[in-house]
C-alpha cells in the first residue's frame with residue numbers, strides 16, 4: 128500500500144491511456160531522432176502520448192512487463208498493480224528504447240528512393256575515396272546526409288550480410304581524408320578529430336593516395352601520418368611508392384606498408400598495393416617515387432611471384448584512366464596474364480568504372496562522402512584450384528554501383544529498411560554522437576551571416592551573378608583582402624581550385640568556411656609593378672595550365688565527371704533530385720539513385736580581380752597571389768622584367784583564403800537568416 132501511494136502523484140501517470148498503444152497513432156508526428164537532449168526533454172513534456180508510444184515500442188514487451196508486476200506484486204491490490212505496471216513499462220522501456228540518433232541534427236529528409244538490390248559476387252568491395260573530412264555528412268543536402276556513424280553501421284551490417292551469403296567483402300579507402308570540412312580542418316592540426324574516427328571503420332585496405340597528397344603538402348602532417356595514423360592499421364595502410372625521411376632512424380622509409388597479403392573470411396587470397404599518382408607537390412620530407420620506377424623495384428617483382436594469389440587489389444589515390452594505373456596493370460599482367468585485378472581509385476572526385484581487360488576492372492567512388500562504391504566480381508571461386516594458364520581468356524563477371532550516402536540507401540541494402548533499430552549499432556550511434564559533440568566543441572554552427580542566394584562553383588559560367596568564383600573576385604577579395612592602406616591598388620590572382628564547394632543560401636557557418644574554402648593559403652605580393660607587367664600575369668598563368676606542380680597534369684586529360692554528366696541522358700518517370708549522372712564503361716545504370724544532371728561549366732584555372740577602368744601602362748599595382756603558386760608567379764615576373772622580384776605577405780593580420788569569408792560575411796551579409 129505504502130508503495131502504491133508514493134506513486135500517486137507521478138506527473139506522467141495521467142497521460143497513460145489506451146491511445147498510447149493505438150496502432151493508428153501518427154508516428155511521423157514524432158521528431159525523427161535529430162533532437163538535442165533539451166529538445167527531447169521538451170518533447171517528452173509537450174507530447175507525452177506519442178512519446179510514450181514511441182518509446183514503449185512493441186506492445187508484447189509491455190505485456191511482459193505487466194505480467195512481471197502481477198507475479199511479483201505482494202499486495203495483489205489492483206490499484207497498486209496498475210500503478211506499478213504503468214511505472215514498470217515507462218521506466219523499464221524508456222531506458223531500453225531511447226529515441227534513436229539518426230544522421231546529424233537538422234539534416235534535410237532524404238526523399239523516397241526507388242532502389243534495386245546489389246549483385247553479390249565471390250569477392251565484393253565497399254569503397255570510399257576523397258572523403259575530405261565530411262564525416263558529419265552533408266548537413267544541407269538531402270541525398271548525402273548520413274554521417275560516419277551511419278556508415279560504420281552500414282559496414283557492420285554489410286559484413287553480416289556477406290557472412291550470411293558466405294562471400295568475401297573487402298572495405299577499401301583510396302585516401303584524401305581531410306581539407307574540405309570544418310570537422311577535419313578547424314583543429315590545430317588537420318584531421319586531429321577525424322583521423323581517429325576513421326580508424327573505427329574496419330577497412331581491409333587503405334592507401335596513401337590522394338589523402339597522402341594532402342598530407343604531403345605539409346611536412347608536419349606527413350610526420351603525423353607516419354607516426355600515428357599508419358601504425359594503427361597494422362600493415363593495411365599502403366604506400367607502395369611514398370616514402371618519408373625518418374629523422375630518428377636517419378633513413379628514408381615507406382610511410383606505411385608497400386603491400387599486404389591476407390586471406391578473406393571465405394578464403395580469398397589477396398595481395399594488395401597502394402599507389403599514389405606521380406604527385407610532385409609534396410614537402411621536402413617526403414618522396415613520391417614515380418609509379419613506373421616503383422613497379423620495377425625488386426620488392427614489387429618478388430611480391431608478384433612469391434604469393435599464392437586469387438586476386439590482386441590495387442588501391443590508389445590515382446584516377447582509373449591514368450598512365451600510372453595502366454603501368455601497374457601492365458606490370459602485373461607481364462607476370463600474371465590472367466589473375467583477376469581490382470583497381471580502387473581516387474583523386475579526380477568522379478564516379479567511374481573502367482575495364483582494363485576481361486579479368487581486370489576498376490572503380491572510383493566520387494568525393495566528399497557523397498558516394499559509397501560497390502564492386503563485385505564473380506567467377507574466381509571455382510577457379511581457385513586451377514592453374515592460371517587454364518583461366519586465360521575466361522572473362523570474369525563484374526558489377527558496380529554508386530550508392531548515395533543516406534540512411535534509406537544503407538537500410539535498403541542491408542535489408543533493415545525502415546527499421547532503425549535493426550540497422551543501428553551501438554558503436555555507430557556513439558560515432559554519430561561524437562561527431563555532434565565535436566562539431567559543438569569546435570563551434571562549427573557559429574553563424575557569420577546570411578547568404579542571400581546560392582552561389583555555384585561550377586553550375587554556372589564564371590561571369591554569372593550566381594557564380595561563387597565571380598563573388599570571390601568581384602566582392603569578397605576587394606572587401607575582405609584588399610588593403611586600402613597600401614599606396615597602390617591591388618590586382619589579386621587566385622587559383623580557382625582553392626574554392627571547393629557551392630555556397631548555399633541561408634546561414635553561413637564556421638563549418639561552411641572550410642567547406643567552401645578549406646585551404647589556409649596566404650596572400651603574398653610583389654609591390655609596385657607597372658600595369659604593363661601585372662596585366663600579363665593572369666593570361667600567362669592560365670597558358671601554363673593546371674601544371675602548378677601541385678595538380679597532376681594527367682587529371683586534366685581524362686574525362687571528368689562533369690563530362691559524363693553532359694553526355695548522360697535519362698527519361699525520368701518520377702521526380703528526381705539533382706546529382707551524379709554517371710556514364711562509365713558499363714553504361715549509365717551505375718548510379719544507385721537516379722538523379723537529374725547538374726550542369727557543369729569549366730572555369731579558368733586562375734582568376735583575378737578586375738583593373739579599374741582606363742588603366743595606363745605605367746600605373747603601379749601590388750601584384751597579389753596565393754603562396755600556393757608563388758613559384759610560378761615569380762618565374763613569370765622574372766621573365767617579364769628580367770629581375771627576380773622581392774615577395775612578402777600581403778596581409779599582416781592572417782586573413783587567408785579561408786578567413787576572408789568570415790571577414791566578408793561580417794561586413795556584407797545580414798545577421799538574420
Ligand SMILES: Nc1ccn([C@@H]2O[C@H](COP(=O)(O)O)[C@@H](O)[C@H]2O)c(=O)n1
Pocket residue numbers: 303337340341344474622623624625626646647648677678755
Ligand atoms: N594548399 C592547397 C592545396 C590544394 N589546392 C587546390 O586543390 C587542388 C588539389 O585538390 P585535390 O582534391 O586534388 O587534392 C590543387 O590543384 C589546387 O587547385 C589549393 O588551392 N591549395
